[in-house]
Amino acid sequence: MTDTIAETGKSGRNPVAAAGTRTVAEAVTPDLVRRLTSAVVVSDTPTLAGTRVPFTGEPLAEIPESTPEDVATAFARARAAQPAWAARPVRERAAVLLRFHDLLLAHKDELLDLVQAETGKARAHAAEEVLSAAVEARHYGRAGASYLRPRRRRGVFPVLTQVTELRQPKGVVGQISPWNYPLALFVGDALPAFVAGNAVVTKPDTQTALTALRARELLVEAGLPAELWQIVIGDGPVVGPEVVAHADYVSFTGSTRTGREVATKAAARLIGASMELGGKNAMLVLADADLDRAAEGAVRACFSSAGQLCISIERLYVAEAVADAFLEKFTARTRALRLGNSLAWGADMGSLVSKRQLDTVTRHVEDAVKNGARVLTGGQARPDVGPLFYEPTVLEGVTEAAAVCTEETFGPVVSVYRFRDEEEAVARANDTAYGLNASVWSRSTRRARAVAARLHSGTVNVNEGYAPAYGSVAAPMGGMGDSGVGRRHGAEGILKYTEVQTVAVQRLISMGPSFGMSDEAHAKFLQTSLKALKALRFK
Ligand code: NAD
DSSP: OOOEEEESSSSSOOOEEOTTOOOHHHHSOHHHHHHHHTTBOOOSSOOEEEEEOTTTOOEEEEEEOOOHHHHHHHHHHHHHHHHHHHHSOHHHHHHHHHHHHHHHHHTHHHHHHHHHHHHOOOHHHHHHHHHHHHHHHHHHHHHHHHHHSOEEEEOSSTTTEEEEEEEEEOSEEEEEOOSSSTTHHHHHHHHHHHHTTOEEEEEOOGGGHHHHHHHHHHHHHTTOOGGGEEEOOSOHHHHHHHHHHHOSEEEEESOHHHHHHHHHHHHHTTOEEEEEOOOOEEEEEOTTSOHHHHHHHHHHHHHGGGGOSTTOEEEEEEEHHHHHHHHHHHHHHHHTOEEEOSSSTTOSBOOOSOHHHHHHHHHHHHHHHHTTOEEEEOOOBOTTTOTTOBOOEEEESOOTTSHHHHSOOOSSEEEEEEESSHHHHHHHHTOSSOOSEEEEEOSOHHHHHHHHHTSOOSEEEESSSSHHHHHOTTSOBOOSGGGEESOBSHHHHHHTTEEEEEEEEEOSSOSSOOTTOOHHHHHHHHHHHHHHHHHTTOO
């Protein structure tokens, strides 16, 4: 198949050859695959898992798979390396991230090639990954030490008891990562763990292992001791539980179904876990919204990475009064999106990653139509562009009987619903078990903020779809309800990788009776002291 960019509309289809761009075969050579996969912890004769190029269905790489014994070896190596790393000053650990930031940007083109080759996403969407990883590296590189610094707390006796809160590393973090943002999530969730003094053992998804391995290489080049980040690869249900079985803390990103299993296993071991899970995210277009901006923003919010984005919008609630005008603009823009199956810039949307994803998208759209929905645009697979392509699709009239109404599609499909007033919009947006991301559009930011505060959602973006909240890495990001437990980014995103330890130093007087006091006299003395402290407004 030739590399093409194709308009999605049925008429005027106009495939364009992409000139001056590397092909996947030029970007992902056998030598590169050999070099990268040599870092996977495997025994001498590992089994191999074949990955494919989503754009074309052609074979991409053979990835060696780790056994449960290999996972144990990876943890042993990480555990041996961790104390020396934790003993280094925080600023030294954080400085590795600042160098990594520069390396990411210096190697952005080759990283974009790898992300696209493994995921099939458009180059512009792969670029979001490089930027996201760089922003996070810079944030924790600069702010890591201040998040982790010892904090003085008030002691039981003012002045006489000096209390300090310390942040100790957990030890070895087990990280399990999905295929959809193989650079941003893989790197993003590991970086703060390293700054906090941990080692990490990661199981990336096999389909996107090369991107992960190249990112690890760059972090090692930036100064991370190589033993500190171990990579194991293999079937999720086989290798994933082994990671949980050895870890001191688990950082999981993936589906709610798998997340529940992982959380149950972590709970049985009494270790902490953060769960970044699925969503069924809502966008609310209020009656006073700027409809051109909202339509343009909705396209970004629904179809970035072909909707294979956890914070992507899949439910679009529009005020009745402006719904027709909004839909005209939104569907026109959606129809004009160009699908691309090459490593070139210029495509608006790429491929789905796997047959499983294509099957879910196809099933959700067919089932919605069977249950009464109308397809306003899209609704077709596009094998003429590539085996896993599906058109960006807008549905209206979706009924509650349809799976797409409540289940995460994780594809380029959005359902539009009309609402009468904000009460109804908020109630319907919140009528889901999930609570990951939401978006509110209004010319009045005051009004939008008030609506945002009523949404059951870990992040809410006003007058954008997902990027401002996700990109603001100083603030936490994560899900409520079935969308997760814990947060990435901000203080939460690094402190979760630590054990908090309280050190109390008692000075001058002891906690027991002194000066020959009886127990009763001592108890009275303490009570009197409490009253005195209250009067002095100390306690
Ligand atoms: P998935 O749950 O199938 O797989 C995620 C990871 O878990 C993979 O590495 C997989 O190999 C591994 N895994 C599978 N079974 C396992 C088991 N029994 N024990 C341990 N690990 C196991 O999810 P996916 O299809 O790869 O990713 C898509 C999902 O991830 C979507 O639901 C999406 O919303 C979610 N996601 C959430 C976020 C977030 O930040 N909230 C980000 C990206 C993706």
